[in-house]
Amino acid sequence: MAKIVIDAGHGGDDPGSSGNGIIEKDLTLDISNYMYNRFKELGIPVATTRTSDITLTPTERTEKILNQFGNSSDVIVISNHINAGGGEGQSVTKLKITFKAK
Numbered sequence: 001m002a003k004i005v006i007d008a009g010h011g012g013d014d015p016g017s018s019g020n021g022i023i024e025k026d027l028t029l030d031i032s033n034y035m036y037n038r039f040k041e042l043g044i045p046v047a048t049t050r051t052s053d054i055t056l057t058p059t060e061r062t063e064k065i066l067n068q069f070g071n072s073s074d075v076i077v078i079s080n081h082i083n084a085g086g087g088e089g090q091s092v093t094k095l096k097i098t099f100k101a102k
């Protein structure tokens with residue numbers, strides 16, 4: 001079975017983007033904590049890079065991802081980010097993962 005590592009983008013000293021009173025690091029943490037709990041409920045092996053508002057350097061973040069289940073081909077990493085937009089048009093990121101129950 002695939003293993004999932006959820007990465008809540010930004011955090012701590014790195015707020016990411018912000019607008020309309022929303023800070024990216026807070027939203028990515030909420031989304032990531034929800035995903036983490038839901039995957040756990042489904043019995044899917046899951047880990048996360050952070051569960052609170054902490055600062056992670058790029059190296060620390062990468063090490064956390066690699067140390068959860070090892071660097072193997074059955075590990076899926078989902079890195080959550082919310083774009084601030086700006087300029088013309090819009091940006092949409094879509095990710096669909098389907099799991100089969102055993």
Ligand SMILES: [Zn+2]
Nearest residue numbers: 009016081082
């Ligand atoms: Zn971001």
